[in-house]
Amino acid sequence: MTSTSTPPGLARFNDLEEHAALAALQEVCASTAWANRLLAARPYTTADELYAAGDAAMAELTAEDLAQAMAGHPPIGRPKPGDPTSAREQSGMAGASEKVRAEMRYMSMVYEDRFGHVFLICATGLTGEQMRDAVRERIGNSPEREREIVRVELGKINRIRLARLVEEDA
Incomplete structure (x- = not known):
């Protein structure tokens, strides 16, 4: 069991069976x-410890690992049907x-x-116009520069999702 000083949502995560924690x-x-x-x-004893571990793991991902992470994200404007996370x-x-x-849609195809x-x-809090402008700006990047931007954006998304994971009710 985890310490009673560990936030309840984080304690629940820590106490999950390995397969359930991996799925989460x-x-x-x-x-x-x-x-x-x-x-x-x-x-993990604190959410910040979990976030730091997430950031460190993101920094070490190979190009193949990044590709696997990106494959889990639907195109902007086309959230996965029935997936409240991508819709939100x-x-x-x-x-x-x-x-x-x-x-x-057009700029996304050109980008792909x-x-x-x-x-x-990390689309959370952005307007459609801001997302469109970002793809326009980034399409001229070198593949190496874009890979590092993607790494940063994935890190932001992961932090938001980890926060939801450890803060949600049982």
Whole structure:
């Protein structure tokens, strides 16, 4: 059992059977390497300790691990059907005009053709226009620069999702 000073949501996570904890972590990030590293470091005494472990694991992902993590994210403007997490994270696009949504679909295809993966951005709190402008700006990046931006954006998404994991009610 975990310490009584550990926040309840984090204590629940720490106490999960290994397979259930791994499944929960892979809902946060589709990278097996990332999830396994966080799983191996349990138990966590504070959420900040968990977030720091997530950041450290993200920094060490290989290009293949990053590709696996990105594969778990649907294109902006097309959340996974029946997935409240992707719908919530992309809610700014839902309120965008049809023109902005069409521009985003087009720019996303151009981006995917250029980089070989979906355009990834921490969309939480962003408007459709901000997401469209970001893809326009980033499409000119080198593949190396874009991979590092994606790593940072994934880290932001993972922190938000980890916070939800350890803060949600039983």
